[in-house]
Amino acid sequence: MSTETRIQQARLTRKGEATRARIVAAAARLMYEGGITEATLEDVRTAAGVSGSQIYHYFADKQALLLAVIEYQTEAVLDLQMPLLDQLDSIAGLRQWRDVMVEYQRLMQCRGGCPIGSLGSEVAESNPEARLAVASGFLRWEAAIRAGLTAMHARGELDGDPDGLALAILAALQGGLLLAQIQRRVRPLEVALDVVLDHVESLTHAGRSAT
Amino acid sequence: MSTETRIQQARLTRKGEATRARIVAAAARLMYEGGITEATLEDVRTAAGVSGSQIYHYFADKQALLLAVIEYQTEAVLDLQMPLLDQLDSIAGLRQWRDVMVEYQRLMQCRGGCPIGSLGSEVAESNPEARLAVASGFLRWEAAIRAGLTAMHARGELDGDPDGLALAILAALQGGLLLAQIQRRVRPLEVALDVVLDHVESLTHAGRSAT
DNA sequence: CAGAAAATGGGTTGTCGAATCCAGAATTGG
DNA sequence: CCAATTCTGGATTCGACAACCCATTTTCTG
Numbered sequence: 001m002s003t004e005t006r007i008q009q010a011r012l013t014r015k016g017e018a019t020r021a022r023i024v025a026a027a028a029r030l031m032y033e034g035g036i037t038e039a040t041l042e043d044v045r046t047a048a049g050v051s052g053s054q055i056y057h058y059f060a061d062k063q064a065l066l067l068a069v070i071e072y073q074t075e076a077v078l079d080l081q082m083p084l085l086d087q088l089d090s091i092a093g094l095r096q097w098r099d100v101m102v103e104y105q106r107l108m109q110c111r112g113g114c115p116i117g118s119l120g121s122e123v124a125e126s127n128p129e130a131r132l133a134v135a136s137g138f139l140r141w142e143a144a145i146r147a148g149l150t151a152m153h154a155r156g157e158l159d160g161d162p163d164g165l166a167l168a169i170l171a172a173l174q175g176g177l178l179l180a181q182i183q184r185r186v187r188p189l190e191v192a193l194d195v196v197l198d199h200v201e202s203l204t205h206a207g208r209s210a211t
Numbered sequence: 212m213s214t215e216t217r218i219q220q221a222r223l224t225r226k227g228e229a230t231r232a233r234i235v236a237a238a239a240r241l242m243y244e245g246g247i248t249e250a251t252l253e254d255v256r257t258a259a260g261v262s263g264s265q266i267y268h269y270f271a272d273k274q275a276l277l278l279a280v281i282e283y284q285t286e287a288v289l290d291l292q293m294p295l296l297d298q299l300d301s302i303a304g305l306r307q308w309r310d311v312m313v314e315y316q317r318l319m320q321c322r323g324g325c326p327i328g329s330l331g332s333e334v335a336e337s338n339p340e341a342r343l344a345v346a347s348g349f350l351r352w353e354a355a356i357r358a359g360l361t362a363m364h365a366r367g368e369l370d371g372d373p374d375g376l377a378l379a380i381l382a383a384l385q386g387g388l389l390l391a392q393i394q395r396r397v398r399p400l401e402v403a404l405d406v407v408l409d410h411v412e413s414l415t416h417a418g419r420s421a422t
Numbered sequence: 423c424a425g426a427a428a429a430t431g432g433g434t435t436g437t438c439g440a441a442t443c444c445a446g447a448a449t450t451g452g
Numbered sequence: 453c454c455a456a457t458t459c460t461g462g463a464t465t466c467g468a469c470a471a472c473c474c475a476t477t478t479t480c481t482g
Contacts, residue, residue, distance in 0.1 A: 013479060016429065034337045037248045041470065052431045056471070112336060120393045121332035125323060126245045135394050164402040167390070171403035172379075175386025179378070182331045183346050191375040192382035199410040224449060224458065251439060263461040267441070 020058045023048045028069045028076075032112050036066065036122050066123075067133055073115040074137035078144065088148025091201050094169075098193045101173065105186050113181035116141070117174045142170050152204070160203045165196075172196040231269045234259045239280045239287075243323050247277060247333050277334075278344055284326040285348035289355065299359025302412050305380075309404045312384065316397050324392035327352070328385050353381050363415070371414045376407075383407040 012020065026048035030039035041055055041062060048054075059065040078085075084100055087093035112118065120134035146166035152158040176192030237259035241250035252266055252273060259265075270276040289296075295311055298304035323329065331345035357377035363369040387403030 013428065015479070019429075035333060038337045040468085042468095050430080052433080053472075053474095054430065057429070062470070113332065117389060118332055118335075121324065121329055121389060122246060124329075124392050126249045131393060138390065138393060165406070167399050168383075168402045168406040171386035171390050171399050172383055172406075173386065174389050175382035175384065175403070178328060178332060178385050178389065179349065179382050181335050182342060182349060188378050188382050191379045192386070195376070195379040195383075195407055195410050199406050199413075202410075202413060226449070227459065230459080252441090253439070261460080263463085264442075264444095265460065268459070273440070 016058075019048075019050060019054065023050060023055055023058060024065070024068050024072050027065055028072050028115075031066075031069055031119065032073075032115055036119065041065075063127075063129070066127075066130055070116070070119055070130060070133040070137060073119065074140065077115055077137075078140060081144075085144040085148070088145060089151040090148075091197070091204060093148065094197050094200065098197060101193065102186055102190055105177070105180055105189055110180045110184045110186060114174060114177045117177060118181075121178075138170070142166055145169055149200075156205075158200070158204050165200055165203075169193075169196050169200075227269075230259075230261060230265065234261060234266055234269060235276070235279050235283050238276055239283050239326075242277075242280055242330065243284075243326055247330065252276075274338075274340070277338075277341055281327075281330055281341060281344040281348060284330065285351065288326055288348075289351060292355075296355045296359070299356060300362040301359075302408070302415060304359065305408050305411065309408060312404065313397055313401055316388070316391055316400055321391045321395045321397060325385060325388045328388060329392075332389075349381070353377055356380055360411075367416075369411070369415050376411055376414075380404075380407050380411075 023044060027039060027044045030043055030047055044065075045051060045055060055065065059068065081097075084093075084097045088097060116134060116137050120131065120138070123130035123134065125131075143166075146162055149158060149162035149165050153160075153162045172192040172195070173189075176189035179188035179192075180186055234255060238250060238255045241254055241258055255276075256262060256266060266276065270279065292308075295304075295308045299308060327345060327348050331342065331349070334341035334345065354377075357373055360369060360373035360376050364371075364373045383403040383406070384400075387400035390399035390403075391397055
């Protein structure tokens with residue numbers, strides 16, 4: 001829908017589509033690795049292996065490219081996690097998701113933080129349109145987490161409000177990632193997620209007795 | 212100590228000190244309201260009511276000014292919260308702290324996020340020196356939270372690891388603030404803090420029985 | 423297999439902002 | 453109170469980067 005950041009004509013040949021995708025992917029990587037302002041259009045040009053006015057052939061301006069990157073990262077995050085997110089309807093599934101998140105950060109040496117959250121923080125107060133795009137990405141992510149908890153709740157395995165818990169889990173993840181990124185250690189992420197998941201477990205019938 | 216971002220001579224007259232302070236305060240406000248890159252040195256100049264090469268008289272470059280702003284915001288956050296942070300050695304004190312944080316965000320209409328966290332996210336991957344400055348600010352903040360929990364633990368009122376809990380509280384706060392900022396609603400902050408504090412309470416002897 | 427439309431390359435322009443210089447005013451210390 | 457030092461103002465340079473233009477090549481369509 002609002003993906004129509006394209007310049008005017010909607011006609012894109014196969015080659016054009018591929019070039020556009022390469023530009024977005026390169027821009028996403030550079031923005032992830034150094035922030036939005038750090039990613040020069042010339043850097044993007046080079047990294048994508050395109051030259052000259054290519055970028056302006058596919059995007060009206062840097063803002064349009066940024067919006068495309070936000071959507072791209074949202075898709076990437078959700079696609080990558082989908083197999084795990086589908087399993088979030090049990091304590092074991094939640095714990096496994098936690099482990100993967102932590103392990104991934106360790107692998108990345110805590111660099112980059114959250115692809116969506118980092119972008120969001122940078123645009124929040126200076127770019128309303130981009131802020132809304134990030135907000136909508138977060139809503140989708142939150143919904144994916146909520147689905148599992150709602151299922152548990154419906155099966156009578158979980159007390160408490162699934163909506164609130166989903167939001168709290170996402171918040172813990174974001175806060176944990178931010179602190180991990182800044183301090184360059186995974187511990188903040190570990191304890192942040194462990195505390196929320198412990199709390200979720202304490203609200204299950206299994207966890208009730210054995211804390 | 213590392214506050215010596217000053218240019219060369221350490222001699223500052225009373226008037227000079229005041230001017231410098233005005234510059235840092237203005238820069239902090241602008242960076243908070245629109246991000247670091249958005250805050251032009253010319254904007255700072257205007258907002259601080261100084262003119263010409265004033266800024267370069269007090270700071271070597273924008274980087275030095277940024278470091279001064281990070282320390283300024285750390286002090287501001289800790290000073291402002293000190294009365295509350297001193298009371299974090301009881302569930303009631305923790306809840307009150309939570310209420311103040313939430314109320315403040317509501318007052319700000321969820322704009323700005325965390326003065327330290329926002330800066331941190333923006334510099335994390337592009338400015339190692341600034342990242343370390345933010346990291347050290349977070350450590351001080353974390354220590355202040357930890358103090359109360361450690362006291363509870365020492366009095367035998369709290370089971371579990373006070374260090375981990377302090378970190379988890381800070382992470383929940385940061386994640387809640389980020390989501391609140393991006394979605395422009397306080398709920399993420401509320402539920403994030405409530406979940407961690409509920410968990411802390413469940414680890415106290417008072418909370419043990421009554422969930 | 424043309425003709426049209428889209429894609430590509432590279433060069434160019436204009437603006438904005440960081441950084442620097444120097445001359446004149448205020449402040450401080452002896 | 454006066455000389456040294458610090459502070460202030462405005463003008464200016466310099467580089468970087470976003471944005472635009474046009475000529476050429478490639479790809480699609482009928």
